[in-house]
Amino acid sequence: MMNKKDKDRFYYDKNFLGSPDARSVRILSEYYGPLQRIKRNKIQDFLVFFGSARIQSKEQAQATLNSVSKDVSNSELNQLKSNLEMSRYYEDARKLSYQMTKWSQKLNHKKKRFVVTSGGGPGIMEAANRGATEAGGSAIGLSISLPYEPSGNDWITDDLEIHFHYFFMRKFWFLYLAKAMVVWPGGFGTLDEVMEALTLIQTNKLRKKIPIILYDEQFWNKIVDWDFMVERGVISKSDVDHFKFCNTVEESYEYLTKTISSTHLKGPNF
Numbered sequence: 001m002m003n004k005k006d007k008d009r010f011y012y013d014k015n016f017l018g019s020p021d022a023r024s025v026r027i028l029s030e031y032y033g034p035l036q037r038i039k040r041n042k043i044q045d046f047l048v049f050f051g052s053a054r055i056q057s058k059e060q061a062q063a064t065l066n067s068v069s070k071d072v073s074n075s076e077l078n079q080l081k082s083n084l085e086m087s088r089y090y091e092d093a094r095k096l097s098y099q100m101t102k103w104s105q106k107l108n109h110k111k112k113r114f115v116v117t118s119g120g121g122p123g124i125m126e127a128a129n130r131g132a133t134e135a136g137g138s139a140i141g142l143s144i145s146l147p148y149e150p151s152g153n154d155w156i157t158d159d160l161e162i163h164f165h166y167f168f169m170r171k172f173w174f175l176y177l178a179k180a181m182v183v184w185p186g187g188f189g190t191l192d193e194v195m196e197a198l199t200l201i202q203t204n205k206l207r208k209k210i211p212i213i214l215y216d217e218q219f220w221n222k223i224v225d226w227d228f229m230v231e232r233g234v235i236s237k238s239d240v241d242h243f244k245f246c247n248t249v250e251e252s253y254e255y256l257t258k259t260i261s262s263t264h265l266k267g268p269n270f
Contacts, residue, residue, distance in 0.1 A: 030169035034142075034162045038177070041138065041160060044111035045264075046177045047100055047256075049093060050193045051124025051184030051215075057094075058087040089184050089215070090127040096182065096249045097131025103257055105137060107265070114179055114260060115140055119170075120152055120161055124184045129155035142170050171196060175206060179264050180256055182213045183243075191223070194243075201242050202235075211259040213252050217245035 010016050017025060056064070061084040068080060097116045104114040116132035118125035120141025132139035133155045141156035144164045152161050164170040175197060183194045194214070200206035214220045229235045246252040 027166060027169060030164055030166055031172075034173050037159065037162055041157075042111045043115050043138065043140070043177075044109065044113050045115070045179045046117040046140065046174070047104075047114040048174055048178045048181045049097065049116060049118045049124060049128035049184065050181065050186065050190050051089065051093065051128075052186035052190060053119075053121045053123040053125060054187070055086050055090050055123040055127075055185070056083055057090045057127070058084070061087040086185070089124060092215070092249050093124050093127035093182075093184055094131040094134075096252050097128045098135045099131075099249070099253050100256060101132045101135035101137035103253075105135070112138055114264075117142060117174070117178075119143065119189075120156060120163075122153060124186065126153040126155060129153055133157065142173055144170050175200065178210055179208075180211045180213075180260055182215060182252060182256075184215045185219045198239070198242055202239055209259075209263040211256060211263070212243040213246045213255065214243050215246055215252065217247055220245065 011025075016022055061080070065080045065084055068077065072080075100114065101116055104112075107113050115138050116128050117140040118128040120129075120143030125141065129139035129141055130153075138157045138160060139155055141152060141161045142164065143151040143161055144167065145151065151163065162173070164173075171193065174193070178197075181194075181197065183190060194212070197206070197210070197212065201210065226235075226240050230237050230240065244255060246255060
């Protein structure tokens, strides 16, 4: 039972904690709160999956297309067909997450290594968490409050949905414990996340070796003309070496397991 003196303390005062003057306290809580949760679950590091929240599972996309009415517009019908085509990324993310989780479970470590971590929402994030859970592993969701997007998904492990208010604190946790990243097709948010990671690597602010996969070379070369950026001198030719294009789950799995083993299990980041 809280007494009157306890209630008068500032750290129980919701009005104070929600005020501009307590912003630094809220920021610190998004450092120490996740830290406590990660320690409690004996997690050492992350395998991060970034990608669109709008990409549906094949089952969902097919069901929606099958249920469309005959008077649907051509533009809407084309969008539904595109959703079905894009659903392959959901299924590939789910499969790769499953395989990487099975691989990490075979490692002889006291703590959980390379735990699949997503932004904790729908789409590719759901697929990543789903694959890890189906493999019998832990699945982390670093979710955030957004006005037009649901938070969380059904495949995040109990106690491992870590919910943020501040984007920059969420990004900190993604990168601080990330030992590898797989970046799937996505929009503004996905571009923001991968470009920030590449900027930190380019400027040597992120010194650990982090293998980064951009999944589906054709998609990413349409989104960003890397060769043109090199040609115009806004990035160096060596900057393109900070990531690798992969086009299949098998290629991604082979690259990740080989690179993680050489850099984080016996190499410079061991």
